[in-house]
Amino acid sequence: xxxxxxxxxxxxxxxxxxxxxxxxxxxxxxxxxxxxxxxxxxxxxxxxxxxxxxxxxxxxxxxxxxxxxxxxxxxxxxxxxxxxxxxxxxxxxxxxxxxxxxxxxxxxxxxxxxxxxxxxxxxxxxxxxxxxxxxxxxxxxxxxxxxxxxxxxxxxxxxxxxxxxxxxxxxxxxxxxxxxxxxxxxxxxxxxxxxxxxxxxxxxxxxxxxxxxxxxxxxxxxxxxxxxxxxxxxxxxxxxxxx
Numbered sequence: 001x002x003x004x005x006x007x008x009x010x011x012x013x014x015x016x017x018x019x020x021x022x023x024x025x026x027x028x029x030x031x032x033x034x035x036x037x038x039x040x041x042x043x044x045x046x047x048x049x050x051x052x053x054x055x056x057x058x059x060x061x062x063x064x065x066x067x068x069x070x071x072x073x074x075x076x077x078x079x080x081x082x083x084x085x086x087x088x089x090x091x092x093x094x095x096x097x098x099x100x101x102x103x104x105x106x107x108x109x110x111x112x113x114x115x116x117x118x119x120x121x122x123x124x125x126x127x128x129x130x131x132x133x134x135x136x137x138x139x140x141x142x143x144x145x146x147x148x149x150x151x152x153x154x155x156x157x158x159x160x161x162x163x164x165x166x167x168x169x170x171x172x173x174x175x176x177x178x179x180x181x182x183x184x185x186x187x188x189x190x191x192x193x194x195x196x197x198x199x200x201x202x203x204x205x206x207x208x209x210x211x212x213x214x215x216x217x218x219x220x221x222x223x224x225x226x227x228x229x230x231x232x233x234x235x236x237x238x239x240x241x242x243x
Contacts, residue, residue, distance in 0.1 A: 003093020003157055009056045010111055010124050010139075013048075018137040026137075027051075028126060032069060043135050046071050046109050048126025049095065053155075061155040062095075071097055071106035078153035079185075079239055086177045090115060090152045096123055099150040100133065102196060104187025106150050108134040113141065120145045147196075150184060170230035172205040179204065182230050185238045186211060211238060 018026045024042040031054065032047040047069045053062040063077050075097050078084045090096065094112040099105060110125030121144045129136025168178040179200045186192035192207035205228040212226040215237055230238070 003091075006052060006056045006058060006061075006155075007093050007111060007113075007124070010052045013052075013126075013139045014124070014141065016126075016139045021137050024127075024137075026127075031055075032067065042069075043127060044069070045125060045127040045134060046074065048139065049074075049109050049111070052111075058155075061157070071109050074109060074153070075106040075151055078151055083153045083155065084151050084181065085154050087146055087149060087152055089154075090121060093155070093157065095153040095155065096121065096144070097150045097153070098133070098144065098148050099184075099196075100148055102187075104184055104192070110142070112152065116143065121149070167235050170200055170204070170208070172200050172202060172228060175199045182208070182235075182238070185241070189238075189241060208234065 016027065018024055023038050024040065024044055025036055025038050026044055028048045028051040029037050029042050029044045031051045032044070033042075050062060050067060050069065053059050059065045063074060068074060074095070078095075085094070090112045092112060092114055096110055096112050097106040098108040100107050108125070108128070110123045110128070113122040113124050116122055123142045123144050124139070125142055126139045127135055127137060128140055128142060129138050167181065168176065170179050170182045175198055177198065180196055180198035182200070183192050183196050183198070183204055186204070186207035187196070189211060191210045192203065194203040208230050209226055209228045212221060212228070212234060215221045215234070216223050216226055220237060221233060225233075
């Protein structure tokens with residue numbers, strides 16, 4: 001299965017929208033739930049992605065073939081399966097998750113069309129519009145910027161393999177994608193409330209220490225191992241919290 005096979009299906013639905021607008025009545029929800037649905041409890045950005053993989057005959061490449069219409073589930077799956085890649089590596093056919101308000105929880109999902117010259121992404125998303133990024137009712141191309149991107153996930157397409165992100169040790173003063181991932185996972189635990197900037201300052205170190213104190217209370221590590229350094233044991237347990 002190639003990214004083209006998935007994206008050609010998705011691109012065929014550009015301009016598809018709810019009918020009537022604001023109802024969440026759309027083909028992707030009908031396919032997901034097995035019957036037409038109406039109402040605000042049925043946002044469909046994630047159902048759109050799920051349905052595209054299904055229609056392309058590649059359901060197994062998204063969320064291990066299971067159903068989910070909840071973006072945080074997709075984020076946790078990407079983390080658990082080691083499918084998260086650096087932002088700079090984003091390319092055609094990747095899945096992109098967004099966090100609009102910086103609270104560490106995925107709010108929206110779509111596909112990557114490509115990287116623009118200014119470093120922003122061209123994306124293809126369901127249930128979006130200029131008026132409402134996450135619940136706008138249309139399938140559209142969008143331009144998205146790094147500060148709103150929570151994660152890039154690359155499904156296990158059959159060509160080229162998968163770039164698995166190597167998680168490096170994180171400590172105060174270091175920078176990079178591993179720091180950014182650490183900050184986002186700490187935020188999901190309520191232990192980091194600052195900017196996701198990929199630069200480990202005192203607040204990142206404090207979040208790691210707070211998490212390690214939890215591990216010490218649980219008997220996973222000793223108090224002597226509370227050092228503000230996110231190494232192998234801390235990484236393993238931080239990821240398990242989101243699996």
